[in-house]
Amino acid sequence: MLEDRRLAVLRAIVEDYVSTREPVGSKALVERHSLGVSSATVRNDMAVLEEEGYIAQPHTSAGRIPTDLGYRAFVDRLSGVKPLSSAERRAISDFLAGAVDLDDVMSRSVRLLAQLTRQVALVQYPSLVQSTILHVELIRLSNTRLLLVLIADTGRVEQRAIDLPTSMSEDDVALLRARLLSTVLGEKCSELAGRLAPLVDSYDAALRPCVVTLVASLLEATADTVEQRVVLGGTANLARNRDAFAISLEPVLEALEEQVVLLRLLGEVSGDVTVRIGHENPVEDLQATSVIATGYGRGDSVVAGVGVVGPTHMDYPGTIASVTAVAQYLSRILDEH
Amino acid sequence: MLEDRRLAVLRAIVEDYVSTREPVGSKALVERHSLGVSSATVRNDMAVLEEEGYIAQPHTSAGRIPTDLGYRAFVDRLSGVKPLSSAERRAISDFLAGAVDLDDVMSRSVRLLAQLTRQVALVQYPSLVQSTILHVELIRLSNTRLLLVLIADTGRVEQRAIDLPTSMSEDDVALLRARLLSTVLGEKCSELAGRLAPLVDSYDAALRPCVVTLVASLLEATADTVEQRVVLGGTANLARNRDAFAISLEPVLEALEEQVVLLRLLGEVSGDVTVRIGHENPVEDLQATSVIATGYGRGDSVVAGVGVVGPTHMDYPGTIASVTAVAQYLSRILDEH
DNA sequence: CATTGGCACTCGGACAATGTGAGTGCCAGC
DNA sequence: GCTGGCACTCACATTGTCCGAGTGCCAATG
Numbered sequence: 001m002l003e004d005r006r007l008a009v010l011r012a013i014v015e016d017y018v019s020t021r022e023p024v025g026s027k028a029l030v031e032r033h034s035l036g037v038s039s040a041t042v043r044n045d046m047a048v049l050e051e052e053g054y055i056a057q058p059h060t061s062a063g064r065i066p067t068d069l070g071y072r073a074f075v076d077r078l079s080g081v082k083p084l085s086s087a088e089r090r091a092i093s094d095f096l097a098g099a100v101d102l103d104d105v106m107s108r109s110v111r112l113l114a115q116l117t118r119q120v121a122l123v124q125y126p127s128l129v130q131s132t133i134l135h136v137e138l139i140r141l142s143n144t145r146l147l148l149v150l151i152a153d154t155g156r157v158e159q160r161a162i163d164l165p166t167s168m169s170e171d172d173v174a175l176l177r178a179r180l181l182s183t184v185l186g187e188k189c190s191e192l193a194g195r196l197a198p199l200v201d202s203y204d205a206a207l208r209p210c211v212v213t214l215v216a217s218l219l220e221a222t223a224d225t226v227e228q229r230v231v232l233g234g235t236a237n238l239a240r241n242r243d244a245f246a247i248s249l250e251p252v253l254e255a256l257e258e259q260v261v262l263l264r265l266l267g268e269v270s271g272d273v274t275v276r277i278g279h280e281n282p283v284e285d286l287q288a289t290s291v292i293a294t295g296y297g298r299g300d301s302v303v304a305g306v307g308v309v310g311p312t313h314m315d316y317p318g319t320i321a322s323v324t325a326v327a328q329y330l331s332r333i334l335d336e337h
Numbered sequence: 338m339l340e341d342r343r344l345a346v347l348r349a350i351v352e353d354y355v356s357t358r359e360p361v362g363s364k365a366l367v368e369r370h371s372l373g374v375s376s377a378t379v380r381n382d383m384a385v386l387e388e389e390g391y392i393a394q395p396h397t398s399a400g401r402i403p404t405d406l407g408y409r410a411f412v413d414r415l416s417g418v419k420p421l422s423s424a425e426r427r428a429i430s431d432f433l434a435g436a437v438d439l440d441d442v443m444s445r446s447v448r449l450l451a452q453l454t455r456q457v458a459l460v461q462y463p464s465l466v467q468s469t470i471l472h473v474e475l476i477r478l479s480n481t482r483l484l485l486v487l488i489a490d491t492g493r494v495e496q497r498a499i500d501l502p503t504s505m506s507e508d509d510v511a512l513l514r515a516r517l518l519s520t521v522l523g524e525k526c527s528e529l530a531g532r533l534a535p536l537v538d539s540y541d542a543a544l545r546p547c548v549v550t551l552v553a554s555l556l557e558a559t560a561d562t563v564e565q566r567v568v569l570g571g572t573a574n575l576a577r578n579r580d581a582f583a584i585s586l587e588p589v590l591e592a593l594e595e596q597v598v599l600l601r602l603l604g605e606v607s608g609d610v611t612v613r614i615g616h617e618n619p620v621e622d623l624q625a626t627s628v629i630a631t632g633y634g635r636g637d638s639v640v641a642g643v644g645v646v647g648p649t650h651m652d653y654p655g656t657i658a659s660v661t662a663v664a665q666y667l668s669r670i671l672d673e674h
Numbered sequence: 675c676a677t678t679g680g681c682a683c684t685c686g687g688a689c690a691a692t693g694t695g696a697g698t699g700c701c702a703g704c
Numbered sequence: 705g706c707t708g709g710c711a712c713t714c715a716c717a718t719t720g721t722c723c724g725a726g727t728g729c730c731a732a733t734g
Contacts, residue, residue: 025697038707043698061697061714100557101496139472139488141674149486149494151476157486157496159438161674220437235572236590253573257448337478337498362726377678380727398685398726678733684726691720698713704706 009045011078014066018313023063068278082317102155114234116322119310124266125229126154126303128189128222138177143167162217165209189222230262241311255285266305269295278312296327298334346382348415351403355650360400405615419654439492451571453659456647461603462566463491463640465526465559475514480504499554502546526559567599578648592622603642606632615649633664635671
């Protein structure tokens, strides 16, 4: 009971602070929320909450603001998920339906999510490792140069130019192409290494170096350290909240330009929504931000992540709802594929 | 002679202001540059320069800062191009040489240019319209669904999923693929419309709707309004100069997220370097910035643009040198292709 | 006649002093 | 355990003062 009220106070503080971005005091709190107790009581509760580390004062004689721990409690125990309006759902659906190819889907998603949440949005391309191969094309650019094009069932298309150690004739290439196709078609990318070994072995000394080079390139293109791509959008939204990143948003922008960092943020997504608040964040330069991420995919398997990065004082219920919704629609699009 | 000295004063003002970012006064000027005259004389010159609109005072009793017109005069008449150090040239060459495909070249270039200039860098993908077709692939995803993949000699690969009006058999697709290939191989993308018309006509009523759909999709993919892509990097560099965009860099970031805007910035590049200073800029939200752009391509034809966006008080000679150098190396890479 | 030193003047910004008020902690009474 | 009351604290806004960098103008100079 008493515990309940204290949590209600915490919730009120978080909500007020998120909407006003100013430290909230006991008096303002009882005015804006019908807590049914006086400001003095709230003050006592606040003292306890501060003791327990959920809230803090920027300085004496100021109101309280939630700590990372406070937001964590809010997210875990106090907030529901704010459902999207049907107009919003409609907008998402319409907007994504107009995409002409995977690149388009990705860039539309990221813009959409940035706009919905008014934050920085991240969308990861479907992982190749999780995909199966729909087609492989080998194009002869010159005697000693091939272009390898790889098409996955998720819509991803990868390309690599390959410099051959010895020259290959049109016929050599055509044959290799056919054999390659029959070997890898419909295979999971993660299985490729095993599948391709016999192919290499079946070649005699003359062409073998070429085949080795080709296979190496193919494996490299599907290696999971290389093939991951994340697109990002809505960085302008960082600037709007610039007071939030009081000192500078430069390190934040800098961090967000690193693919490696983005991958870490989306790296461990699952079907559920992951919320990382402030210092919970693995990336040092982003410890003043919160990251909300989830996975999407066809059926049950998660093939990539999607999420947003924003100030810790964000609208968690709303943002979680938007991220979830976009992930859902992305999954649907992949399924229809 | 007298005119000469006045220009020397202007140059000194620009250089000092660019390096210190503080209004520069007559006294500081004679101290830091050996102009051979007293501060009083410089003051007189400054009064004239202000009269003519090259410099301005933020407020009375402050030093002078260059106006857009002042920078313009500086760029046109006063500054040489600062040659890159050989270490820098080496770095560019090495860095770009490591790229494995076109996407990689683009993203490396943009990072490189951002780092060299410490500003926001833009690199445009080689225009399809200017390219010739190296290969076309048609992949049957289902009875009524094809994947079209287009490979250009510049290394660009475009893809489109196509929903057919009626179903097509494996054989139909194989035949169409072969005919399509022989029709468009080695053609300029700009010539496609004319080339494809007879192909459509040669089909009878049964498959014609499918072919029409396919051709429409192909033409749409190569239409110059759609196919243009610009990648951007180094936005963190904006934040470092944040005082420059005194009010807010939000509109700037927002503008830079629009592909349309980026295309306008790089739209009219030629072999020469284009410098747009402040209000000379066509994009309203970028009128506090300067844009330096140039083109790159294979041989003489310019196939795309590359450039940077930064505060008006940038190091013009150095930036121009970097942009030029990166464009040169990009051209070289395309040529080697 | 361009250049110069001198001088009065302006005004932004830094600094100190002051007042205000939101917010707190604590306590005695219900 | 809640409440009203009260003394206390401190960030912040306001005001006033001062300083100096920088200016424009002018009379003197070679």
